[in-house]
Amino acid sequence: MPIVMVSVQKTVSIAMDMNNNRTTGTDVRQLWPVAVYAVLMVIGIPWYWESDDYSIIFGMPAWVSIAIITSFAASSFTAWLLRRPWPIAPAGEDED
Amino acid sequence: MPFGTGAWIFIGLYLVSLIGIGFLGKRARREDTLKDFYLAGNGFGFAILFLTLFATQYSGNTFFAFTGATYRIGYAWILSLHFMTAVIVCYLIYAPRLYALAKARGYVTPSDYVDDRFGSNALTLIVTMTLIVVLCNFLVAQLMAMGRAMQGLAQLNADTAYIGGVIVLALIMVIYGTLGGLRAVAWTDAIQGVILALGFGVLLVLLFDRYGPLLDATRVLMERDFSGSTRKALPPSPLRYREWLSYILTAGFAVSLYPQAIQRIYAARSDTALRRSLAVMAFMPLPTMIIALIAGIMAAAYIPGLEGAASDQVFGRVLRDIQEHSSIGYGLVVVLLAAVLAAMMSTADSALLSISSMFTQNIYARFLRPQSTQAHLVRVAKNCSWVTIAALVLVAIALRHHASLIAIMDRKLDLLVQMVPIFMLGVRWAGLAAGPTLAGLCVGLFIALLLPFGGFEFVHNGKIAGFHPGLIALGPNLAIAVGGSRFLYRAQLKNRR
Numbered sequence: 215m216p217i218v219m220v221s222v223q224k225t226v227s228i229a230m231d232m233n234n235n236r237t238t239g240t241d242v243r244q245l246w247p248v249a250v251y252a253v254l255m256v257i258g259i260p261w262y263w264e265s266d267d268y269s270i271i272f273g274m275p276a277w278v279s280i281a282i283i284t285s286f287a288a289s290s291f292t293a294w295l296l297r298r299p300w301p302i303a304p305a306g307e308d309e310d
Numbered sequence: 311m312p313f314g315t316g317a318w319i320f321i322g323l324y325l326v327s328l329i330g331i332g333f334l335g336k337r338a339r340r341e342d343t344l345k346d347f348y349l350a351g352n353g354f355g356f357a358i359l360f361l362t363l364f365a366t367q368y369s370g371n372t373f374f375a376f377t378g379a380t381y382r383i384g385y386a387w388i389l390s391l392h393f394m395t396a397v398i399v400c401y402l403i404y405a406p407r408l409y410a411l412a413k414a415r416g417y418v419t420p421s422d423y424v425d426d427r428f429g430s431n432a433l434t435l436i437v438t439m440t441l442i443v444v445l446c447n448f449l450v451a452q453l454m455a456m457g458r459a460m461q462g463l464a465q466l467n468a469d470t471a472y473i474g475g476v477i478v479l480a481l482i483m484v485i486y487g488t489l490g491g492l493r494a495v496a497w498t499d500a501i502q503g504v505i506l507a508l509g510f511g512v513l514l515v516l517l518f519d520r521y522g523p524l525l526d527a528t529r530v531l532m533e534r535d536f537s538g539s540t541r542k543a544l545p546p547s548p549l550r551y552r553e554w555l556s557y558i559l560t561a562g563f564a565v566s567l568y569p570q571a572i573q574r575i576y577a578a579r580s581d582t583a584l585r586r587s588l589a590v591m592a593f594m595p596l597p598t599m600i601i602a603l604i605a606g607i608m609a610a611a612y613i614p615g616l617e618g619a620a621s622d623q624v625f626g627r628v629l630r631d632i633q634e635h636s637s638i639g640y641g642l643v644v645v646l647l648a649a650v651l652a653a654m655m656s657t658a659d660s661a662l663l664s665i666s667s668m669f670t671q672n673i674y675a676r677f678l679r680p681q682s683t684q685a686h687l688v689r690v691a692k693n694c695s696w697v698t699i700a701a702l703v704l705v706a707i708a709l710r711h712h713a714s715l716i717a718i719m720d721r722k723l724d725l726l727v728q729m730v731p732i733f734m735l736g737v738r739w740a741g742l743a744a745g746p747t748l749a750g751l752c753v754g755l756f757i758a759l760l761l762p763f764g765g766f767e768f769v770h771n772g773k774i775a776g777f778h779p780g781l782i783a784l785g786p787n788l789a790i791a792v793g794g795s796r797f798l799y800r801a802q803l804k805n806r807r
């Protein structure tokens with residue numbers, strides 16, 4: 215119970231902090247996932263393919279298959295980012 | 311071969327069971343408050359939360375608009391896979407902090423956060439009105455998709471099928487929504503989510519059974535591309551690449567900010583439930599978008615010749631074609647129709663609930679009758695749902711021969727993406743001030759509406775060089791919000807000295 219109290223207080227203090235005129239502290243080093251998504255986007259959009267490419271993979275044009283693979287990579291990366299508790303989340307009843 | 315009596319009885323029982331769930335939701339009510347009605351008390355655990363997110367996110371658009379878009383532009387609509395994945399990525403920007411704030415401050419609607427964060431009546435009112443307009447647009451698109459589904463399947467006059475479908479399905483939806491609030495909507499979403507997932511699997515089986523391997527359809531399209539009449543299987547043009555990037559950014563930001571999605575973040579029982587739901591949701595675009603794409607590709611290869619708004623009916627044509635020729639039998643097509651209805655209704659009911667919650671909480675209770683009791687507000691919310699659905703059913707009927715579903719979708723994205731500074735920046739940067747944010751929002755909304763409706767020559771198919779007007783308008787919006795806030799902050803520092 216005390217842990218719940220501390221956590222809720224922390225959350226409320228974050229909420230109150232928004233009324234102050236300063237940042238709530240996003241460290242630039244925390245932005246590396248943005249770079250990963252940008253790279254996946256550059257690979258996934260088929261701008262670098264020859265305009266008359268007729269190659270086929272898995273029954274689809276090859277450029278479509280690459281777009282699907284990069285999307286799967288982005289989904290996996292997102293799920294990986296979501297594996298840890300959020301540092302600012304209030305205590306809740308963790309089920310399951 | 312139209313649906314037989316048995317099939318319609320099955321669909322009828324399914325629809326009536328939704329009303330039964332509405333009654334169960336009403337019985338499970340713990341208190342007569344807006345919070346209980348719109349956030350289901352303590353909220354949902356992983357399973358219900360995931361299914362309601364899934365059923366809400368994948369809608370009539372997935373089957374009808376996305377299949378229609380694939381039919382028109384070919385494989386390039388695989389971009390939809392990217393932007394639906396981007397939606398989940400964009401949740402990561404604001405959901406953790408907003409979830410924490412919602413639990414600490416007791417938010418019910420997205421506008422509650424705006425009011426609490428910025429303390430500006432004008433900003434709260436404009437955000438609320440914009441979100442309601444966006445949701446009305448969204449709801450009309452879902453109602454139109456319901457009508458198109460009936461047009462494709464019922465053996466009736468096209469207008470009669472469309473109007474009948476819209477009215478009957480809207481009526482069922484509003485009944486269970488007003489009976490049990492979010493609890494009923496999320497429970498029906500859970501059933502609808504399971505049927506939807508089943509339906510996607512069934513669709514894939516039926517498509518391959520009717521049309522053969524995807525490779526054959528790809529070759530048909532490539533041969534047409536080779537003759538120069540179309541470009542549906544070859545790598546797209548540079549204009550399409552810019553559109554692709556624009557969709558990822560615009561739809562990714564905008565769809566993640568749908569009010570009904572934000573309210574589901576509020577309704578999570580714990581951050582663990584929310585994180586797990588989002589982690590699974592990150593993979594859902596893969597099966598859903600790819601199957602919708604395959605349906606559109608099969609249709610483009612084997613049912614050519616539909617143009618304009620008629621191309622949005624192509625999914626109904628595919629279903630009818632499968633139903634008439636499939637060797638598997640029409641039992642599976644009936645399951646698929648149930649899934650299609652589930653997709654549309656589960657999205658539309660959530661939008662309807664969000665509209666009534668924002669009107670009641672942020673307009674009626676805030677500006678019109680601030681002293682209202684919670685029980686009175688719940689009654690107002692229910693009446694609001696009935697009036698809204700009646701009005702939008704009339705709009706959907708009036709628009710039945712007009713705009714394509716994708717064109718409707720694009721306009722609401724243009725408006726919704728203007729909320730990025732408020733929700734994504736505002737929740738992370740305490741320095742974002744109300745005045746500049748309001749000014750930026752007004753400028754952004756003005757530009758986002760002016761560009762597509764201003765009759766400019768440089769605007770083609772509602773986009774500028776492939777980019778959404780909303781994304782272009784987001785530039786000045788952000789610049790004014792950030793630049794203005796920094797200017798104000800420096801001016802305050804100077805005054806203090």
